[in-house]
Amino acid sequence: MVMMHVVVAGAGGIGGAIAGEVALAGGEVSVIDAWADHVEAIRADGLCLVGPGPAEGRTARLPAWHTSESQQVAPIDLLVLAAKAFDNQWLAPLLAPQLATDATVISAQNGVNEPLLSQMLGPERVIGTVVLFAAAATGPGQVRLDWLPTLQIGELDGTLTDRLDQVSSALGPGIDVALSENIWGAIWSKLVMNCMSNPVNATLGGQARDCREQPGPRRVSLACGSEAVAIGQARGHHIEPVSGIDAERILVGGAGGPGADQLAADWEATAAELGDVKGSMPTDIERGHKTEIDSFSGFISREGKRLGIPTPANDAVFHMVREIEAGARSPGPHNLDELLRVLG
Structure with missing residues (x-):
């Protein structure tokens, strides 16, 4: 060869x-x-x-x-x-x-x-x-x-x-x-995982595992994941498991449906695999660099509008990261209550 x-x-x-x-x-x-x-x-x-x-x-x-x-x-x-x-x-x-x-x-x-x-x-x-x-x-x-x-x-x-x-x-x-x-299913699985971690953690600071271990961030994380799965399925993708969790479970449980409590426990159990990784987006914000929010929550928001599927959690995270990039907001735990209010 x-x-x-x-x-x-x-x-x-x-x-x-x-x-x-x-x-x-x-x-x-x-x-x-x-x-x-x-x-x-x-x-x-x-x-x-x-x-x-x-x-x-x-x-x-x-x-x-x-x-x-x-x-x-x-x-x-x-x-x-x-x-x-x-x-x-x-x-x-x-x-x-x-x-x-x-x-x-x-x-x-x-x-x-x-x-x-x-x-x-x-x-x-x-x-x-x-x-x-x-x-x-x-x-x-x-x-x-x-x-x-x-x-x-x-x-x-x-x-x-x-x-x-x-x-x-x-x-x-x-x-x-x-x-x-099934590379499209794998690509979308990675996108779902990124939407559940990178942008959410960029608004709250801390480490990537916080979005799995801590109850408030975890709820936002799972809601973002549910919306991302819904968009991927509407596009016709058979989404591969996300950190070993079936995408259908994230779709339903992440929206507060049946199996929500067990999903939260299983998502928390995956935190150890992340170690002390912070994530690329929180690191970009710390360094004053442009983030890839358009490729994560922003992409889900745009596809949601195109397909007529509501994406309130990703919309909120997207706008919050944009405000942080513009210097109109600082990242940190103080942003959590606002994100939770969006979820009702």
Whole structure:
């Protein structure tokens, strides 16, 4: 099998972890990033990966390019988009000329990005992807992995193809890659989980596990999840379990229907799997960065309006995060009562 040239665009936590592990496993991989200090550090000293857990640091040597130098990158066989989802509008067209004729594109990002990428780069190039690990850039040239790097990939029409095997081989053995015949169900499951945690925690502060362990945040979390499941089912998706919990249970119990108490207990029991992860959106707010709220609660709100399905919990979280971004509100526990009032 011919080695694929993998290019990771956005070498932060997730992208840096993917690129570093592929390089350490002997793959042909380059990174492109807009953070000049990060690029220069990788060029000078390599990309240092630490974790998961107390693992010793390891350094990957690989080509690094600033986005302004993208035209110098060799033809791309596999493009891994790992910048923030809102950057796809300009990043995908920027890299399009560097794509090989039969290039494959995956989105190692939050949200539902495959339709937009299909429009911009061609539907024949795009396969679905779900990121199933957490990582963070801790400084120029440095990435911390919180979980083992794991991805789920699948053709958008649900077929199993040789291309999926090729992508899996190009990313492995450094990355654990699972093939899916229901990638839309997996993508939506990740979206439901994100809506239940990232934006809610962004309004309240604290850690991601708070939305599962604490009664008030948990109620908001489950309501957001119920709405997201309803939207996904209306779109025709068979949603995969969310942290091991059947999506139908979240739909019904999250709205206060039968099984609500057991659902709350089961959702609380999943908190330990999160460890001390804070979440990307609360971290973005702390750093004064733009969040991906449009890809989470905002997306559910827009789809709800389009489909005629009420989404009051996601609407409230969306507007609250927007106010926090604008400096009109601060994150913290004081926002909880307002969110609970929306739920009645």
